[in-house]
């Protein structure tokens with residue numbers, strides 16, 4: 560079975576999985592602005608899907624042909640459900656499966672999923688083995704530990720021993736949520752651990768990395784293989800490129816053009832994703848900002864009831 564992880568450039572860049580953000584529509588916008596080397600879906604619950612089928616997961620696994628390589632991120636705490644869901648993901652044409660072992664939300668942790676896995680390594684190992692039965696490469700995204708930073712040594716060593724396709728580390732503990740700066744100071748010892756335990760397992764880092772230039776600096780300094788960017792895409796949708804703007808007006812026009820694209824793609828995919836128009840509004844602040852009148856325009860956009868209304872408003876600002 561082909562393993563796309565073996566064929567990536569160094570460093571490689573990934574768009575982070577983000578619930579209610581990185582659906583097919585937003586991924587296509589990011590691809591147009593500046594394509595990362597790998598896409599991840601929003602996290603999808605294997606247990607829910609196993610019990611109730613596609614209606615339990617909405618449009619989370621909708622993808623387009625041209626998104627390869629794309630990884631389905633799954634979570635749960637029942638190995639049998641993970642095995643079933645992984646087979647399904649393989650049949651949908653995904654290039655890999657990533658298991659979420661880092662989500663701090665109580666909805667995931669209370670059933671032992673997400674960062675709850677950090678406390679049950681044996682079960683985490685069973686989940687990885689279950690996903691591998693699909694034949695797809697299986698990676699893991701996790702945090703440094705559950706409540707203490709020094710948990711990273713045992714936890715990451717355990718994961719690296721599971722013969723996984725890649726390891727992504729969000730450089731904080733579950734307890735730290737996103738409230739403290741990412742622990743970049745641990746990159747060297749973590750890299751050394753990887754080199755000692757599983758030298759061929761690609762190591763991807765995540766947390767507070769703003770754009771390609773920032774990621775390239777970290778990769779060069781610390782010898783990590785991959786860089787994952789999440790919230791950086793909100794402050795700069797062109798984060799995966801070295802893109803610069805020629806003037807404030809150029810920035811305004813390019814961002815508005817991307818917003819128009821987002822609106823069109825939303826319409827294009829609406830029938831399959833089924834996401835209500837209101838869900839689009841959280842994106843408007845990405846595109847409408849930093850120019851005179853931008854906050855009024857955002858307020859007006861928040862009142863709109865359809866993409867047609869939004870499109871007409873945005874057009875009044877376009878050259």
Ligand SMILES: Cc1cc2nc3c(=O)[nH]c(=O)nc-3n(C[C@H](O)[C@H](O)[C@H](O)COP(=O)(O)O)c2cc1C
Nearest residue numbers: 575576577578601602659729766767768788789790
């Ligand atoms: C709105 C939002 C939704 C997220 N959803 C997921 C998710 O579904 N799966 C996951 O592994 N991480 C999720 N995360 C965490 C991000 O993938 C990433 O680890 C975190 O934001 C830190 O990276 P950053 O500083 O580059 O944003 C989410 C983060 C945000 C802000």
